[in-house]
Amino acid sequence: MRYHEWVPLDEIVRKAKMPEKDVLYRLKRLNKFGFVVRSVYGYAVSMGGYDALAVNAFVKKGILKAIGNKLGVGKEGDVYNVLLEDGREAVLKFHKHGRTCFTRGKRYRGYLADKHHISWLYVSRLTAQQEFEILNELFPVVKVPEPIEWNRHAIIMGKVVGEELKRLDLSEFMSIEEIRDLFWKIIEEVKKAYKIGYIHGDLSEFNILLDESRDFVIIDWPQAIPTYHPDAEFYLKRDIWNVIRYFKKYKIDKEDENINVDYIHKYITGK
Ligand SMILES: Nc1ncnc2c1ncn2[C@@H]1O[C@H](COP(=O)(O)OP(=O)(O)OP(=O)(O)O)[C@@H](O)[C@H]1O
Ligand SMILES: [Mg+2]
Ligand SMILES: [Mg+2]
The missing domain is CATH 1.10.510.10 (Transferase(Phosphotransferase) domain 1)
Known part of the structure; x- marks a missing residue:
């Protein structure tokens, strides 16, 4: 998925190792929740879907317990208050670089849209990783939030009350x-x-x-x-x-x- 925008149905069926009608049923539900988007070329994960995948990974790892209110919407990402399994409060930041390109990409179709989508997934993941690694190098010598976990385009870090x-x-x-x-x-x-x-x-x-x-x-x-x-x-x-x-x-x-x-x-x- 990482290098495609639109994944054709037959490829999803092949990867899922499920009958086509079961795959279609699931895709329809994912589409209803807004986790995947559809076009004549096939299916693609949406921004909300990518968020859900990251959240799921944090939960499966036994780190994330609950998501609370939104702290702020920056130009480039959304930040939420979260509760960790160990009882600590923290924040979850989704990197959303190229958000504007993606919406524009949805209006155009085909090749251009493909390029924008790839760059959104790819760039957002890369910048989240980058922020996580930089925080790891700086913390605790420099006064920065404590890096806790990274997955896809999301990082969990220490909450600053200020x-x-x-x-x-x-x-x-x-x-x-x-x-x-x-x-x-x-x-x-x-x-x-x-x-x-x-x-x-x-x-x-x-x-x-x-x-x-x-x-x-x-x-x-x-x-x-x-x-x-x-x-x-x-x-x-x-x-x-x-x-x-x-x-x-x-x-x-x-x-x-x-x-x-x-x-x-x-x-x-x-x-
Ligand atoms: N560790 C944290 N603890 C508490 N609040 C935070 C934390 N990280 C971010 N925030 C809140 O969320 C807002 C957006 O976070 P941040 O500045 O990291 O994201 P951004 O999307 O890159 O924003 P910008 O558009 O300013 O570049 C911050 O201005 C702050 O209010
Ligand atoms: Mg900022
Ligand atoms: Mg910023």
Whole structure:
């Protein structure tokens, strides 16, 4: 299935080793639940079907117990609160890259649609794997969610109880000195990640969660760039600038001339 979009019925019958009428009955039901889609070329797994396969794998492995409410819909994925078999709360993130291409693909048919579908399944799986592996390398040295499990386009990771910086007005509960201290603590984490070999690549007030004790976690790592990338300097400077830009509104740079992109870039890379 991984390399096809539309799988012809006879191929499904052959693989399933079942009479055609039983296969058709099952496909009809899967189609009714929205797990497979049909066209003149055959059948294909839908996004919901792929979600169900990943959830099923987590359950079979004895990891996932229950799925709760949706935490957020990002540009590229859906995130749910979940309960694990061991009693812990966690989050389940489905990677959905190329979601727009897929819907477009459904309108066109044939070859183009095929290409889009393959790229959606493939890219989403690849980015989930990537995020999982990066978290594994960073955790627990850097403040990132604990990676727990990966399957297909989904990962289960530790739940962060906190709010995106974007949604907070820090000045309501922190002094300028405390806010400046938080800024430098974030930079320390960026430096630790750099030392391990990664630049976040999408760092901003949307991807930093602050909890009630004013500790924070940096989330959303699938696009992280290895430090040996030819454009590493560009990405790192952009990340630094995004953090500075958010903190500038609290005027923390007024009494700290080191809060500028070039100084911090040098501080992080030693170059
Ligand atoms: N480990 C976590 N614990 C708690 N909440 C989380 C966690 N991971 C993600 N979230 C919530 O879900 C939202 C989306 O997650 P994330 O940023 O990883 O996904 P994304 O789809 O890549 O988003 P974006 O469109 O910002 O790139 C986050 O902004 C956050 O509110
Ligand atoms: Mg995000
Ligand atoms: Mg993201």
